[in-house]
């Protein structure tokens with residue numbers, strides 16, 4: 077014999093598990109949206125990093141150009157001075173200065189060339205990063221939209237599921253409902269079938285007393301291992 081509350085309890089459990097499923101799906105939505113937003117942020121950060129790199133390299137290049145300009149002024153001054161001196165040792169000293177300055181200018185010009193190469197590379201990276209975002213942004217935005225649409229439809233479904241759940245609680249009698257709620261607060265599913273003499277919730281053997289209670293269906297039997305309600309599956 078089946079316990080009189082069993083059928084309504086099974087319906088209640090079915091509605092309850094539907095509600096729980098929807099709640100779990102709904103709970104996952106913000107994380108799904110955040111994951112897409114994180115991808116967008118990562119792609120934007122790559123653009124920013126490349127832009128900053130270009131700027132920094134260009135600043136360095138300007139500094140070197142200034143240094144080259146100053147060194148060239150110095151060189152011109154030495155050359156003018158050299159053309160005016162009469163004494164040999166002064167001429168030679170200035171010649172030495174000229175040589176040193178020319179060498180320094182050579183080093184700076186090499187550095188400038190290196191920087192120009194690096195600027196080109198950084199500009200390529202910038203364009204590449206911009207391309208990646210440009211290519212992906214429509215997809216990212218579509219994904220966020222679809223997550224949000226899913227959220228809206230899940231919210232509507234959940235409202236319906238909650239109404240169905242409330243309706244399913246009504247035919248269940250008060251004591252059975254109390255037992256159900258107490259178990260539901262701890263674990264799902266609340267009601268499980270006894271197969272052989274095993275609880276299909278925890279897969280352990282129930283005592284012969286529980287088995288006989290479930291079989292008779294006179295009272296609501298609970299598994300003596302996991303505490304779920306067990307019903308005898310004929």
Ligand SMILES: [Zn+2]
Pocket residue numbers: 275276277278279280299300301302303304
């Ligand atoms: Zn059990």
